[in-house]
Amino acid sequence: MxxxxxxxxxxxxxxxxxxxxxxxxxxxxxxxxxxxxxxxxxxxxxxxxxxxxxxxxxxxxxxxxxxxxxxxxxxxxxxxxxxxxxxxxxxxxxxxxxxxxxxxSTEQWSRLERWLSVLPDAAIHADPELLILAAWSADNRGLHRLMATRLDRLEAVVDAIDDPSRRDAIRGEAAVLRSVQYYQEERGQEALDATAEALRLLPLEREGEQAYAGIVRSMALQMVGDFPGAQAEIDRMLDGAHGSGTFQTRILMARAFVQWIEGDTTGAAETARVIANLAHEHGLGESAAAAAMFSGMTSLDRGDFAAAGAAVRPTVHGAYAPNAFFYGHSAMVLALALQGLGREDEARSVVADVLARRLAGANPLGAAEVEAFAAELALRQGRVEDAQRWHEQYQPGSCGVAYGAYHPELTRLRYLLLSGDASADDVAVELIDRFRASHNVRLERAVEVLRRSRGAPEAAGEVGLGSEAGSTEREISGRSAGGTGGGLSSLSSREIDILELLAERLSNKEIAKRLHIAPATVKRHAATLYGKLGVHGRRAAVEHARAEGFLERSPG
Structure with a gap:
């Protein structure tokens, strides 16, 4: 030197x-x-x-x-x-x-904002390559409105790049982040279109950005009702995986997200284990945090509070700072696990001392989620007045798409049900329609369970994200436990819906209308469940399910 x-x-x-x-x-x-x-x-x-x-x-x-x-x-x-x-x-x-x-390549995203802070805003706003990095930093911190603003600025200056390959690469990155914006806004088809543009423009060496596009693409396919297509996209990208471990772990995150949203707790837990192993092998802190979050969510969903808390505690209290989403939802899991273990004061401390301090100060949307989650905890602890104060200022729809450990609309519904509000059932129908339109099987069923229990936490097993959705999966598992089971226990929630409607002798077109999905999607789901059951055709699938006690036998 x-x-x-x-x-x-x-x-x-x-x-x-x-x-x-x-x-x-x-x-x-x-x-x-x-x-x-x-x-x-x-x-x-x-x-x-x-x-x-x-x-x-x-x-x-x-x-x-x-x-x-x-x-x-x-x-x-x-x-x-x-x-x-x-x-x-x-x-x-x-x-x-x-x-x-x-x-x-090393998932050290917290360093990026420190680097950018050295530069004056005017320099960042005038330079396309700095602007796209600033947009990535905003995405990592969960600041999606700021991300969109920076992308808008980028559109005004990106044409100044003379080199066509560099210009296309930055446009490809911008398309990835636009797809995130559209997904957050529950605009599934636009998110798909943006990912297609991203994958067309990104050079091969931008593997991390390609993998992120793959995550959003598979989740957007699930959002528009094409679960088999989402699985096929993930498999395709894994088959062509190259470069560092972060490419593989990001694609596996997509699988875990899709499995979670579809209600496949077992599958999400298995995928989390694979991500954790790869993260350890390659020293990837962000991927390790993602694996811990999924492990915590699935353990909580099964009612294993101790395992859930153990999974996420290093993320919440450790030295590594993952992105806002993984951190925030891990903290929510920890609070719910502590609540389930009867450690109410510690659960409240997580919300007050960890979530509020680490998220609310930097992320307005995160602050809304924190306040809603605090109300959720208050309802579980019998502090209805605290939840009432939150409900009076809550703006329905202020939080975007739900794909993690918690969504504020469930707390809104729980409060209305517990308080005997006359609008509760109308809100439940509204939420079912919303989650059905975005094919969020887990949350659709969570609303149904909440409505049946009239919001009582004890009726849902005191599991937060939680057993509202998870109890449905356990009910399904119980139905298949009476016989040998075959592949029945491996069916996703959507596949079970279709199997039940097949038993009613509905056509693919009629099933599609009932579930608000395309007939082609019904056909793909049906083909998947036939494969899992090892049968050929709808009649054989229904007969197999009835023989195993999974479906009621037809009269006579």
Missing amino acids: IDYVLGAEPGTGAHLVERMEQENLFISRLSGHTTNWLRMHGLIRELLRRELEEDSDRAADLNRRAARWFAEHGLIEEALLHARRCGDTDLATEIVVGSRGVIS
């Missing part, structure tokens, strides 16, 4: 350090580091600093050289510090853009 910064002959720095050590001239080697790192006495540092103040041009040149050396050796924060000291915004931009691969 000394040679590089001073522009000296190779070996000059090593000789200088050796001489200083021999003569005990105010330097010492750092313990716990490689022997190449040394500390200079504070008095000497102050003397040198004052000398540099007398020659600002020389100081700027040395800082510029130091910035480049640190950047070349992967010490980005140190590089940006020196770039800022010499006031070289162009150099800082070059360092940030040139180091972006470190973020995506």
Whole structure:
């Protein structure tokens, strides 16, 4: 480093350090580091600093050289510090853009916002490559409105890039993030179109961005009612998986999300285990947090509070800071697990001290979720007045699509049911229609269970995300437990719906109308369930289910 910064002959720095050590001239080697790192006495540092103040041009040149050396050796924060000291915004931009691969390949997203904070807003808004990084940072922190604003700014400046390949790559990244925006807004087909555009434009080496597009694409396919298509998309991307472990873990996250939304708790738990193993193998903190979240959610769904808490506690209280979604929903799982174990004060502490502090201050949408979740916990603990205060200010529909551990609309319905509000059943129908339209099987059934129990937590087993949806799966599992079962226990909630309607002798078109999905989707679901049951055709499937006690036998 000394040679590089001073522009000296190779070996000059090593000789200088050796001489200083021999003569005990105010330097010492750092313990716990490689022997190449040394500390200079504070008095000497102050003397040198004052000398540099007398020659600002020389100081700027040395800082510029130091910035480049640190950047070349992967010490980005140190590089940006020196770039800022010499006031070289162009150099800082070059360092940030040139180091972006470190973020995506190692999932160290929390570093990106620190890097961007070194740069003035005007520089970010004028540079397409900085703007797309700023949009990624907003997405990672759950700030989707800010993400959309930055994407709008990007559209105004992206044409300034002369290189067509670079221009297309940034447009591809923007399309990935637009697909996230559309999915959040429950615009499934537009999300699909955006992912198709992203995958067309992204170069092969942008594997992390491609994988993210795959996540949104598979979830959007599920949202429009094409669960088999979502599974096929995930399988296709896994078959062609390449590069680092983060590509595989992101595609597997898509599988876990789709399984969770479809009500397949067992499948989501199995996928979480695979993600956890890959995350450990490749040292991927974000993927490890995702695996822990899914493990916690599925354990909670089965009523295993101790396992749920153990799964997510390292994410909530650990040193690694994952993105806002994984962190927030893991904290919700921890609070519900503690509540289920009868540790009410600790559950409230998680909401007050962890969620509110870490999410509400930085994310308006997250703040709405935090406040709603606090009301959910209040209802479970009999503090109805606290929930009432929340309900009076809650804006229905203020929180977007639901695909994690919790959604505020369930708390809204629970409160209305418990308080005997005359609108409760109308709200339940409204929510069922909403979740059915987006093919969220888990939440559709959660609403149905809440309505049957009139919102009483004890009737749902005190599981939050929770057994409203999970109890339905346990009811289904119980129905298949009487016989050998075959492949019946592996059927998803949607496949069970179709099997029951097949037993009513409805055509594919009639089933599609009943479930608000396309006839082609019914056909794909049916083909999948025939394969799981090892039968050919609807009659054989229905007969098999009846023989196993899964369906009631037809009269006579």
